[in-house]
Amino acid sequence: MITAILLASGYSQRLKRDKLSLDFNGIPVLEHTMRAISNVSFSKKLLVTRQEQYSCLASQYGFQTLLNPMAQTGQSSSIRLGVLQSDPSSAFMFFVGDQPLLSSSVIKRLLEVHRQKPGSIIIPTLDGQNQNPVIFPSSLRESLLEITGDTGGRSVIAKNPQLIQRVSFTDSLPFLDIDTSEDYFTLLSKAKKTEDY
Template identity: 30%
Template sequence: MTDVAAIILAAGLSRRMGTNNKLLLPVGGIPMIRHVVMQYRSALSGPITVVTGHEAPRVTAALEDLEVDCAFHAGFEQGQQTSVAFGLSKCPDAEVVLIGLGDQPYLRAEDITTLVEAHHNAAPNKISIPALDGTRGTPIAVPRALRPRLTADPSRPGCMRFTRDNPQLVQRHGLTARGFYCDVDTPDAYALVSNEEDALS
C-alpha cells in the first residue's frame, strides 16, 4: 500500500502503568513499541511517523533499524490530541493517513490491511473507524481532503472531537479483530499480554 501513511502515538507519560514505560515492556521478546511498529511496517510501504515524548531517546532507540521517522513532540504533556496535531504536521502527504497507538500489542499487519481495504471499498472521502458493539477502535483512516480539518481549530485539535462533531464525515466498520480494541494502560492489562506472549512473538 504505497499511498497510505501512518502516525503512531508514542509520547504519553504512561502514568497508569506505574514506574514502567509501557511502550518499552517486552512483547514477543521485543519492546512493545517495536512490536507494534513492525506490524505497521509489514502492512504498509508508505511513510510511518512515530510521535515521541516521554523518554523519547529510549523509545527511539527501541525502533533502531526500522524504516520509520521519529518526531519528538516537546508539548507531549499537554495531552494526546496535541500529539495527533503534531504528528499530522510531521507526517508526509498521502492519500490516506492512519492514526494509531503505540500500545496495541494485539494489532496485526493483516488487521491494518483489512481496515485500509474497508476504507477504500466504502466511502474513501470519509474517516474510517473500526467499531464493534459500540466500542470505537484504532487506528482510524483519514483521507487527504479531511486531514487539514483535524487541526483547523487550534483550540480543539485532533480526531476525537472532530469525528464526534461531524458524524456525516465518518463511517464505522464492524471489524472484529481484537487488536483494534485492546490497548495496554495498566499492570493488569500487561499481565494478560505477558500470559499470551508466545502467540504475539
C-alpha cells in the same frame, strides 16, 4: 497516499511506568506494534514520541522519529505534529503504541475499506465500541490541526458523523491495549502472540 502515524508520547500515568518498553515475548510492546505496521505499505511512517531512546528502534522499522516537546499538553500535540510532517494530500492512519497484538491483517482490512471509501473516516469497532487504529481522509487535515487537549481525534469524528465508516471485528485480541497493570497481566497470559505479519 496514506501516512502511518504511530502515537507514542504518553506518560503511562495509570501504569506508573513506561508501558511501551514493557517486555512481551522478548521484545518491547512498542516494537510489536511497529512490526505490524511495517509489514504493510505506507507512503510514510512516522513515530511521534517524547523519548529519544526509541529513535534507533524506529529507524530499524523504517519510521521517521518526531520528538514531541509538547507531549504534556495531551495527545493533540502528537497528532498535529504527525499531520504537519505528512504530505498535504495524504490521508492519515493513527496508531497507538500499546497494542502489541495488532495484526497486519487488521491494518490491511481497514486500508481496503479506505481504498473503497477514500473520503470517509474509517473506524474499527468491537462489540459496537470504537477502537484504534483510525483512518482520517486528507480532507480533514485542517480539522486535525485545530484539535487541542487530550481527546485525540474524537472531536473531529464527532463533528463529521456523515463521514464515518465503521468496520466491525469480532476478535478482541488485536485491540487489546495496556493502560493498567491488570491489562499487562492479561497480555502476558496470552501464551504466544498470534502473528500473521
